[in-house]
Amino acid sequence: MHVKDNIWKLYIIKGIMWFMVAMPIIVLFFQENGLSLQEVMILQGSYSLMVALMEIPSGYIADLFGRKKTMVLGTFFCFIGFALFSFSFGFWEFFLAEILLGIGNSFISGSDSAILYDSLLQSKQTDEYTKIEGKTYSIGNFSEAGAGILGGFLADISLRYPWYVQAAVAALAIPFAISLVEPQVKFKKIEKSFKAILQVVNYTLVENKLLKWFTIFSAITGVATLSMAWFAQPFFKDVDIPIKWFGILWAILNISVGLSSYHAHRLESLLNRKILLSFIGLGIAFCYISLGFSETKWGLLWILMIYLIRGVATPVLRNYINEITTSEIRATVLSVRSFIIRTCFALTAPFLGWIADIYTIGGSFLILGVLVGGIGFLCSWKLIALSKQ
Template identity: 50%
Template structure:
């Protein structure tokens, strides 16, 4: 079991060494897609995750985190094989479906495996430190992939996807070698009623957990949405294509930097201050991007990414501290469920608005939604804390 954390690092690497990300929008456009098509593809991915997110999280709680991680890594490999041979919208849609299923099985199970491993080793208080390191590894991987992916794209825009299939394969043996830690409570039956009871507990009965889940969900939406706006934003401010990979790499290195030291910030600042910082720098950053261009836009992007790196491991720790082990993967999946279903609803709208009107107003619209949602969650947190 001592190797679990190292193996989780490898699974994270296989997910986040994304060779295709710096050029994916350009790749889609080269294959005849417009922004509304691109956001529709991501909506397909999000809807797939939405449908399977909570059942797969519950499956991880019932059947074990290892089995769901193995299945998830296999499906990820299959998704990138599909991308490598697809040339049109429907081929890409099949790839996004497979990757969406993969994401639903990995999401929640990986963090639950990490927390339970540390809990079994009597090191649960190190969770935010280890989650921060894993988050940092993911972003270091994405940063390095940005450089290599750009070089591969110089040969062919399809080559990064072919190489990505090889990277995804690394996760399969890593998942197979994981050792399932014993948990202190066992779920007896896999039923929709049991899932519904867990959702009721998370979203209705445990009001503090509800506030954390809601806040973390809106924070997650900022990261997911921004990933698909960055390349159009670079284009809108006339950044040369050759700089896309360099800036993408630099942004991800900034996330890694703050993620490594997030646990220190968590111990130094009160929870309310952390929540407000995340809300105003991530959600508010979208709004500022809508009014910015040139160097100021790049500076705002870096501020968003720096705070995102700090916020991700801390927010997951807030959730884990308020969650029992026997429902941990389900609870983390509920968070991802909310992120994906919201993204599935608003992303086609944002894509359509960008195509028909302008990017700046779409960014302001998105930022207003995200900031408002996080501030409402802070209100719920303060209300529950006061009671």
């Protein structure tokens, strides 16, 4: 087996892990098992918190012991989590399943991009990273789109059937993770200590100014796009879209992300970095603000635009971060980025949800637009200034 084979294997792993058959019916499933909406949100908060807490340690473990090993652990934990969901009927069983999924996904997060970049580094193909990362991301979104439609049909038979399929599909990722080849890129292994983790965090967010602002910019756009994943369905409901269309719209949005991420490398080659960063930051902010003033079905166009920009932002910003990061700390740095996204989302989501409950969902969109626009402008200004030095 050659390190180049990692690329198509990572495509398959991404497609499997994003084949979220149960996602369109997850709230209905919990409620059918006697959970209140408050308990449902506690479960989701527990998952996000676990991912956030494990992000940096998991990236450190990947840098220390190898990305392949953490990928195997991650796929195994996800399989156990989904399997537990399929046979659970109460809050605490679901809680344990969420914790297992949080651990599993945090092990995969960062390790997949790190092993991809180092595989390309060994093969002297790093100039292809944005293209391949974009293709990987698009495969995930196409997979999620198809899974959403299938999940709707399965749920029509039984709300538990999607979970059986989900567990079976997740198991398929394990042998592909085991078959990955650890890239033989020469770099100094980081030391085995908690102090070493703090040193990488300090390097990412304090010492390396360029990396710091790229990470913050990537994080704020990540929070914005993650928020839309949760606020899209309430918006559908507010503008009186029939529930039977939810799955189809979800599929369309994921396909749009897949298409834009697939072609992200083309946009990166056409536009200079300053213009592309401005397009991502100000584009998301403009769409959110416009959506805040839209209370009709026309608002769907602004949601679609946010998803299209998301497809470009993810592979492009990861590439920028990878370009200025050394191999021995790559997974940890990418995990710092994910940690910031999850933590910021965990802090802002309850407040934005409260605004939507007390006032309107449009108010939440306006706040997000102002936050993304302000922080995005600051990051772009800092990055442009640093690039001139």
